[in-house]
Amino acid sequence: MASETFHLSRREMLMSSATTAAVSSIVSETAEAAEVVDVAPTYKVALKVNGTSRALTLDPRTTLLDALREHLLLTGTKKGCDHGQCGACTVIVNGERINACLSLAVQHDGDAVTTIEGLGTPERLHPMQAAFVKHDGYQCGYCTPGQICSAISVLEEIRRGIPSHAQADLMAAPQATGAEMRERMSGNICRCGAYSNIAEAMADVAGART
Secondary structure: OOOOOOOOOHHHHHHHHHHHHHHHHHHHHHHHHHOOOOOOOOEEEEEEEOOEEEEEEEOOOOEHHHHHHHHOOOOOOOOOOOOOOOOOOEEEEOOEEEEHHHOEHHHHOOOEEEOHHHOOOOOOOOHHHHHHHHOOOOOOOOOHHHHHHHHHHHHHHHHOOOOOOOOOOOOOOOOOOHHHHHHHOOOOOOOOOOHHHHHHHHHHHHOOOO
């Protein structure tokens, strides 16, 4: 008996290839769905934010900035560059100013965090907030929360005698001069250029001259 010759037309070959690809895709997706998905561990973090104890369960990769904004809905603290270069996310932690975008929330378990929302109210502004209003220390206002948190911390640093690069004598007590305050505020960028007004607001609170 003569052997039969197997013949496959071009159309049939293309249809067969498409069917094979579709079946392979379905099998692959089914296999992937059956695999155990690795879930990132979460950690409990306790913060005292603006005087109130807050308990969070967070992915360990969550920054303090995102914990404040996305989990506690304290959106006064702004996300600017997200690389620690603009200062818009500045908050006060245990009395020290930090860039919240560069710090993980889990690093601050048990810490006291003060954001712009915790400094004052519209009816009773913090002296620095009132000075910013008085001296027009803002334009668009996006950087203002970080500017104010930094400004308050700067005056506290000077009061505590922490030196800066602006001092000729690092062993001498720093003074709230214009040059001193400007140097310490250099990490907070204002793209609107309200720097002179910010310095005047700080000088007003410090009782100094710019």
